[in-house]
Amino acid sequence: MDTVDTSRLKAIVGEHNVVEDEADRYIYGSDSSVHAAMPAAVVRAETAEQVQQLLRHANEQGIPVVPRGSGSGMCGQVVPIKGGIVLDLKAMNRILEINVKDGYCRVEPGVIDDDLNRALKPHGFFYPPTPASSRIATIGGELGNNASGTRSVKYGAARDSLLGMKVVLANGELIELGTHTKVAASGYQLERLFVGSEGTLGVIVEATLSFVPIPVHRCLGIACFDTLDAAGQAISDTIASGCQPSMLELVDKVAITAVNRSMDLGLPDVEAILLFEADGMVKEAVEFEIEKMQAVFEKHGGHGMEASYEADDRTRIFAARKKLFPALSRYKDGYSSTALADDMAVPFSKMAETASKIHEVAERNGIVMTAYGHCGSGCMHTKILMDTTEPQHWEAARKAVAEIYEYVRSVGGTTSAEHGIGISKAPAWKQEKTGTLEVMRAVKRAFDPNNILNPGKLMDAPDDWFSATGLRYSPAAQGDDGNAE
Amino acid sequence: MATLSRLERWSDKLDVCIRCGYCYEHCPVFKSTRWETDAPRAKLALLYGMLHGELEPSDYIAEKLFECLHCGRCAAACSSGVPILEIFDDARADLLDLGFEPVGTISQTDHQRCAKCLNCVRICPHEARSFRDGKIVTDPLKCQSCGSCLDVCSCCGITIRRGFGTNPDEQREAIAGFLSKPGEDRLRAVVFGCSWSCYPGLQVSSLEGDAGPAECLTQITACSGRLKTHLVLEALELGAWGVLVARCPDDDCEHEGSPRARARVERIQSFLEHLGVDPRRVQDVVIGKADSAAFSTAVEAFLGELREIGPIRGSSAA
Numbered sequence: 001m002d003t004v005d006t007s008r009l010k011a012i013v014g015e016h017n018v019v020e021d022e023a024d025r026y027i028y029g030s031d032s033s034v035h036a037a038m039p040a041a042v043v044r045a046e047t048a049e050q051v052q053q054l055l056r057h058a059n060e061q062g063i064p065v066v067p068r069g070s071g072s073g074m075c076g077q078v079v080p081i082k083g084g085i086v087l088d089l090k091a092m093n094r095i096l097e098i099n100v101k102d103g104y105c106r107v108e109p110g111v112i113d114d115d116l117n118r119a120l121k122p123h124g125f126f127y128p129p130t131p132a133s134s135r136i137a138t139i140g141g142e143l144g145n146n147a148s149g150t151r152s153v154k155y156g157a158a159r160d161s162l163l164g165m166k167v168v169l170a171n172g173e174l175i176e177l178g179t180h181t182k183v184a185a186s187g188y189q190l191e192r193l194f195v196g197s198e199g200t201l202g203v204i205v206e207a208t209l210s211f212v213p214i215p216v217h218r219c220l221g222i223a224c225f226d227t228l229d230a231a232g233q234a235i236s237d238t239i240a241s242g243c244q245p246s247m248l249e250l251v252d253k254v255a256i257t258a259v260n261r262s263m264d265l266g267l268p269d270v271e272a273i274l275l276f277e278a279d280g281m282v283k284e285a286v287e288f289e290i291e292k293m294q295a296v297f298e299k300h301g302g303h304g305m306e307a308s309y310e311a312d313d314r315t316r317i318f319a320a321r322k323k324l325f326p327a328l329s330r331y332k333d334g335y336s337s338t339a340l341a342d343d344m345a346v347p348f349s350k351m352a353e354t355a356s357k358i359h360e361v362a363e364r365n366g367i368v369m370t371a372y373g374h375c376g377s378g379c380m381h382t383k384i385l386m387d388t389t390e391p392q393h394w395e396a397a398r399k400a401v402a403e404i405y406e407y408v409r410s411v412g413g414t415t416s417a418e419h420g421i422g423i424s425k426a427p428a429w430k431q432e433k434t435g436t437l438e439v440m441r442a443v444k445r446a447f448d449p450n451n452i453l454n455p456g457k458l459m460d461a462p463d464d465w466f467s468a469t470g471l472r473y474s475p476a477a478q479g480d481d482g483n484a485e
Numbered sequence: 486m487a488t489l490s491r492l493e494r495w496s497d498k499l500d501v502c503i504r505c506g507y508c509y510e511h512c513p514v515f516k517s518t519r520w521e522t523d524a525p526r527a528k529l530a531l532l533y534g535m536l537h538g539e540l541e542p543s544d545y546i547a548e549k550l551f552e553c554l555h556c557g558r559c560a561a562a563c564s565s566g567v568p569i570l571e572i573f574d575d576a577r578a579d580l581l582d583l584g585f586e587p588v589g590t591i592s593q594t595d596h597q598r599c600a601k602c603l604n605c606v607r608i609c610p611h612e613a614r615s616f617r618d619g620k621i622v623t624d625p626l627k628c629q630s631c632g633s634c635l636d637v638c639s640c641c642g643i644t645i646r647r648g649f650g651t652n653p654d655e656q657r658e659a660i661a662g663f664l665s666k667p668g669e670d671r672l673r674a675v676v677f678g679c680s681w682s683c684y685p686g687l688q689v690s691s692l693e694g695d696a697g698p699a700e701c702l703t704q705i706t707a708c709s710g711r712l713k714t715h716l717v718l719e720a721l722e723l724g725a726w727g728v729l730v731a732r733c734p735d736d737d738c739e740h741e742g743s744p745r746a747r748a749r750v751e752r753i754q755s756f757l758e759h760l761g762v763d764p765r766r767v768q769d770v771v772i773g774k775a776d777s778a779a780f781s782t783a784v785e786a787f788l789g790e791l792r793e794i795g796p797i798r799g800s801s802a803a
Contacts, residue, residue, distance in 0.1 A: 019520065021545050026534055027527040032504045044520075071521060072506045090519050135510040262564045326505045326564035336500045337565075388500045472533075473500065 002083050004040040004063055009085070012053045017044040017091070028068065028086040033339050035076035035423050035469040037083070039066070044088040048166065048174060048205035051087070055203065056172030058085060058452050066454045067199040069110065069141030072133045074339035075422025077145060077198045079469060081456040087203065089140050095119050096206070104163055104180050105211060109140025109204050116209075125211040128155035131418065132322055140204050145420035146196035150321060153376030154246040154279075155212065157418060159195040166206035167194060170448040180208055193443070198420055199454040201447045215279035217286045220247070220314040221307030223297040224270040228252055228359065228371065231272035232352020234300040235375045238276075239348045243293050247277035248376025249321055252355065254331060254385070255372045259320045262327035267320055268304055272355075275321055276307075283309075324372060331385050335368065338473075340384040340424060341401045343373065346413035351375050353411070358382050361403045365396035379417035388473045398466055401428070423468050426461030433459070489583075491575035492536055495568075499533045502526070502567045511558035511775075513680045513705055517649035522549060525559035525569055532576050544587070547580045551589025552647060554707045555629040556680035557739075558775060577626055588646050590630035594621045598642030605634035605643060610741040631740035632711040651680075653713045656704045660716065663702040664723040672700045674791055675720045676784055678731035679709040681739060681774050700788060709733065710742015714749055717767060726791045727766040731780055734771050743771075763794055 010018045019025075020041045030036040040063075045051045058065045064084025071078055080086055093110035100123050107116060113134035116127050131137055131149040141147070143165070148157035155161075164178025178184065178191035194201055225231040231250055238248060251259070251274075256267045267273065274297065278289035290307055297305065308314060328337035346354045355371040358380075362369035373381035384400060386393035405415060405428035415421065415429040430437060437459040444451070444459070451460075462468035508525040509515050515524035522531075528549060534540035550573060560569040580587070592614070594605075599621055606614045606621065613627035614634055632651070635643045648655055660675055706712060709732035717728045730750050732743040747769055754764035770783040 019522070021543075023531055023534075023540060023543065023546050023549065024520070024522045026540055027522045027530055030504070030530065032506060070506055070509060088521075133505065133507070136506050262566060323507075323564040326503055326507055329501045329503050329565040329567075334497065337503050339503070389497070470539075472504075 002038070002040055004061075004085060006041050008057055009041060009043050009054070012057065013043055013045055013050045017046065018042070028071070028088070029080060030472060031071040031076065031078050032074045033076040033079065033422060033424055034472050035079040035465075036472050037079050037081050037469045039080040039086040040083050042086045042088060044091050046091045048092075048168065051168045051203050051205055052172045052174055054085070054087065055168055055170055055452075059170050059172065059450055062450055062452065064452055064455050065203075067140070067144070067203045069138030069144075070112075070133075070136040072136055073141065073145060073422060074342045074419050075416075075424045076469065077420050077422040077454075077457065079423060081423065081462075081469060084452070089203070090138065092205065098123060100125070102180065103182060103210055104208050106206060106208050107139050108206060109138060109143075111139045113137045113139065113142060120211055121214065124214055126214050127161060127209060127211050129158045129161055132325060139207055139209070143195050143204055143207060144197060144199050146418065148374070148377070148379070148418040150247045150249060150374055152374050152379065152418070153248050154244060159192055161209050161211070162191060162195060162207065163210055164208040165191050165194065165204050167202040167204055169202045170450060170453050174205070178208065182210065196420070198422065198457055200444060200457055201453065203453075213281070215246070216281045217283045217309060218246070218277060218279040218314060219286050219290050219307050219309045220275065220277040220317055221290060221294070221305060222268075222317055223274045223276065223294070223302040224268045224304035225272045225274070225300070225302055226270060227301075228272045228355045229352045230300045230302075231274055232355045232375075234274060234297050234302060235351045236348040237300065238293055238296045239376065241292065241296050243296065244278070244289055245276050245293060245376050246279040247275060248374070249275040250351075250355065250372050250375040250380075251275065251321065251324065252359075252371045254368060254370035255324055255328065258328045258331040258370070259324055261330040263319060263323065265316065265320050270304070274302070275317065325383075328370060328383050328385060331368065331370075334387055335385045336388045337383045337385050338388065338397065340397055341369070341382050341404045342424075343379065343381045343417045343419040344405070344408045344413055344415060345378045345417035346380060346408060346411055348378055350411045350413065351378070351380070354380050354408070354413070357407050358404060361400050361407075365400045365403075367393055367396045367400060369400065373417070377417070394466075394473075401465075405431075421458055421461070423457070423461055424465045426458065427463050427465055430459065430461070430463070489536060489542070489576070489579045491579050492532055492572070495532075495572045495575065496536060498567055498572060499529060499536065501565055502529045503565055504530065505565070507564070508559040508562060508569075511556075511562045513554050513556060513651070514552055514649045523552065528573065529567065529569065532572065542580060542583055542585070544585060547585035547587040548589055550577050550580060551587040551591060551625065552649070553590060553630065554649065554651065554680050555631070555739075556707070558680070561775065574626065581625065587625070589625070590645055590647060590649070591625045591628045592623050592630065592632070592634050593644050593646060594623065595642045595644065596620055598640050600640050600642070602639070604637040604639070608633050608637045610739075629740065631708040631742065632706070633708065633740055633742055636711050636742075636745070651705055651707045651711070653711075653716055656716055657719065659704060660702060660720050660725075661723060664720065664725060670796065672788060672791055673725050674701045674727050674729065674788060675725050676701055676703045676729045676731065676787075677709065677712055678703060678705055678772070678780065679733060680705050680707055681733055701784060703784075708738065708740040708742035709746035710738070710740060710744075712746045712749055714753060717753055721762075721766065721797065724796075726794065726796050727768070727787065729784065729787045730767075730769040731772045731783065732769055734773065737774065762797060765790060765794060766797070
């Protein structure tokens with residue numbers, strides 16, 4: 001849908017909360033992915049009541065609505081593939097309650113992850129899902145994508161900290177799901193249905209989240225490996241040995257090179273490093289975990305190991321991981337990092353093989369790929385580094401994406417560990433979920449019979465990510481004639 | 486015919502921007518409006534769009550490009566190494582060549598009010614203002630929107646149309662709103678800081694409802710040198726227990742304004758002492774560039790000190 005009557009939208013949210021200039025629509029039609037599509041208008045909501053009125057109107061008129069946080073997703077989740085309205089939720093950014101006694105907090109969807117943690121810190125607690133983009137990621141976006149981060153190995157993903165939520169359905173009805181209690185046994189766990197739904201079922205206008213105590217002691221270390229395979233084996237062995245890391249991150253040589261070119265951190269020039277952390281209230285317990293992990297690493301040839309409890313040291317080491325994603329564009333002059341085949345999860349025992357497979361696929365197709373991620377939780381990230389002005393590189397990228405996900409399926413892995421599906425991973429995900437797509441369509445129809453909420457995503461997403469939208473790098477990617485195929 | 490010739494040189498660097506959006510955290514303009522089009526990532530995307538024929542150059546885009554407080558935090562924080570400031574400079578020059586006349590955050594002179602004293606020309610650390618054909622004019626490519634000119638203009642003849650929360654009038658309103666909330670007996674403080682020194686540490690989410698009201702309101706100035714004495718005194722009069730001014734190291738201030746801020750704080754302290762008010766209620770603190778941790782620590786320490794001193798009219802007041 002290319003046009004909408006904005007006068008009605010302005011009556012709902014106020015004139016100051018609607019933008020429709022071509023430049024605004026261009027910006028809100030893209031995110032951190034390679035995809036782009038133009039919405040007809042961008043609307044900002046400040047209250048749940050406004051969201052209700054807006055959806056009621058959109059449902060009556062059949063206008064697509066795409067809820068959006070900060071637009072930091074890498075797969076095109078918030079790219080309005082069917083036009084319509086982009087619903088910006090960043091102004092709903094109030095932390096409504098921090099209830100330490102009952103162990104929960106209530107927040108609006110536009111609250112920034114880091115802000116929530118700043119607010120929890122004086123109480124001695126933290127909200128653990130925290131992706132690397134926590135400086136800009138909104139809680140609503142994290143729930144919509146079931147985001148997680150470096151500490152997911154111990155503390156889980158967004159769904160694991162969720163107790164309940166308020167959601168506005170497509171017809172404008174406001175419903176309350178879940179509870180404020182730690183446990184809730186019976187009935188359909190509908191609040192979890194919205195986690196990872198990527199804005200296709202409803203608009204989350206409030207979330208009730210649990211939090212955990214900030215550990216008194218954190219020890220972060222680094223271990224070097226001469227082969228990627230050895231690092232991968234060390235990861236699976238660490239988990240199999242019963243270690244309980246609070247962080248276990250793989251960084252391969254491509255990523256090491258990029259980080260060292262971007263930040264003056266002096267990471268060791270080796271084939272792979274593991275960042276490992278243990279935390280706890282008792283130092284001896286943390287020490288126990290650290291020593292246990294180091295013993296596993298040594299068994300697999302790990303060397304150059306160092307670990308520190310000091311905050312400054314940990315901040316320095318962690319900075320390499322926190323800014324790894326943007327740093328990848330520094331790997332090689334003339335190459336850019338593209339968010340393709342960006343994440344997946346595989347069984348622990350396949351971690352080493354997956355890392356090697358990524359490099360093998362890249363080499364065979366004449367591009368560069370990196371293997372890194374929260375491997376302690378089975379999460380593997382990669383990016384495709386290429387000359388984005390070179391059409392042949394795009395063709396190679398298409399092949400590489402298909403090959404990587406075919407491999408992931410073959411070893412019992414899954415298409416997305418934490419970044420979501422969006423557009424670029426939809427073809428692979430649909431192949432993985434062939435048997436349940438119809439069930440998911442039925443669920444979608446039950447909540448959103450007129451298909452207005454982020455239409456054309458998940459089970460209804462296009463089968464070819466490359467031609468699904470005007471790619472951000474369209475002049476080169478789509479050839480001189482501008483055609484995708 | 487004018488083209489985007491300067492911008493074309495940056496075509497490869499526009500591809501290098503992976504649009505992670507991490508610059509949002511650092512941009513005072515975005516944090517003020519919360520519209521993504523105001524963030525550095527978006528401005529780079531707009532330039533990409535114009536360069537590749539997906540967008541036509543327009544007055545709207547030109548305005549966006551010239552709405553900037555020039556703190557440079559986006560470029561300093563960009564792990565992808567995109568030379569954002571250089572790209573913006575060239576794009577702005579191209580847009581001017583194309584005939585656009587943006588106002589943006591460029592300081593404007595009201596010629597009816599201007600006394601032609603040339604104080605603004607002398608004080609401008611960026612040589613952006615000059616006296617030409619009987620008028621004071623601003624070079625839009627040189628103006629860094631620091632507000633030094635406004636600070637010395639005795640006839641109020643200079644304006645920055647959109648301050649994004651940094652103009653004194655906007656700040657007066659924000660401070661009055663903050664201090665008008667009920668709860669005279671609770672700690673309330675106002676912190677002024679420049680966009681270079683402390684902005685990255687500020688959160689955009691707000692604590693409300695049962696989570697309790699904030700104890701501290703932070704107001705950002707493009708440069709601490711633009712601190713207004715009357716705003717500090719008004720804040721105290723309206724019930725603030727104290728005011729903290731965060732500023733850059735004197736020799737590291739981009740706009741040569743930090744020493745002015747220090748001098749003002751000293752004068753205010755002296756004035757307070759004269760009135761019998763504890764001068765510790767107004768303090769300045771030097772924060773290194775983008776040292777958000779130091780900023781947070783300094784604010785916490787200041788709030789702690791105020792808790793000991795109490796409210797101005799309280800029993801423990803000075």
